[in-house]
Amino acid sequence: xxxxxxxxxxLPVTLGQPASISCRSSQSLAHSDGSTYLNWFQQRPGQSPxxxxxxxxxxxxxxxxxxxxxxxxxxxxxxxxRVEAEDVGVYYCMQGTDWPPITFGQGTRLEIK
Amino acid sequence: EVQLVESxxxxxxxxGSLRLSCVVSGLSFSNYWMSWVRQVPGRGLxxxxxxxxxxxxxYYVDSVRGxxxxxxxxxxxxxxxxxxxLRGEDTAxxxxxxxxxxxxxxxxxxxxxxxx
Numbered sequence: 001x002x003x004x005x006x007x008x009x010x011l012p013v014t015l016g017q018p019a020s021i022s023c024r025s026s027q028s029l030a031h032s033d034g035s036t037y038l039n040w041f042q043q044r045p046g047q048s049p050x051x052x053x054x055x056x057x058x059x060x061x062x063x064x065x066x067x068x069x070x071x072x073x074x075x076x077x078x079x080x081x082r083v084e085a086e087d088v089g090v091y092y093c094m095q096g097t098d099w100p101p102i103t104f105g106q107g108t109r110l111e112i113k
Numbered sequence: 114e115v116q117l118v119e120s121x122x123x124x125x126x127x128x129g130s131l132r133l134s135c136v137v138s139g140l141s142f143s144n145y146w147m148s149w150v151r152q153v154p155g156r157g158l159x160x161x162x163x164x165x166x167x168x169x170x171x172y173y174v175d176s177v178r179g180x181x182x183x184x185x186x187x188x189x190x191x192x193x194x195x196x197x198x199l200r201g202e203d204t205a206x207x208x209x210x211x212x213x214x215x216x217x218x219x220x221x222x223x224x225x226x227x228x229x
Contacts, residue, residue, distance in 0.1 A: 051216055100172040
């Protein structure tokens with residue numbers, strides 16, 4: 001199984017400051033079809049998860065431009081350019097390249113300092 | 114508006130069974146893979162199973178294979194998860210989601226509690 005490791009697990013951030021979350025996979029997520037199936041999800045308190053980013057860097061509809069994804073191979077990053085209060089929650093990376101099983105990272109809890 | 118509405122959760126004794134349902138509206142259900150994902154309260158997300166558009170392919174996480182069965186009824190725009198031989202570690206909120214790996218559409222979840 002592909003193991004997804006996120007860091008940090010807890011991320012206190014001052015409003016208006018940038019934030020960065022790392023996600024590393026135990027093997028390359030580059031698929032033979034040329035795509036890399038690495039997604040990022042946000043889960044606000046009391047809500048269902050919401051996909052923010054798919055295929056490493058493609059933003060879903062309605063996702064603010066302050067969210068961006070990057071990376072390749074085994075190393076990926078989700079960046080928030082300027083954190084807002086509504087960004088509080090838990091962020092998960094997920095791989096869909098080598099499955100079953102589809103696997104998630106442990107989650108990173110973002111809080112406001 | 115796309116909606117995924119789960120139901121069927123509840124309290125069940127170890128070794129018991131439950132059948133979860135997910136009714137989908139606002140999208141062409143038969144065109145998409147569908148998934149079940151679970152979350153132990155306060156913990157992370159775990160993919161449970163998925164099913165191809167026509168039901169011809171089904172995949173499971175090892176911990177539920179042989180105990181859970183995913184199915185769908187495209188005429189009823191519905192996804193199901195039959196859960197047998199339930200264990201305490203199956204206690205979680207179960208979400209249905211569109212996609213082979215869950216994508217942008219998720220339900221609100223249904224709580225399953227396995228306890229005597």
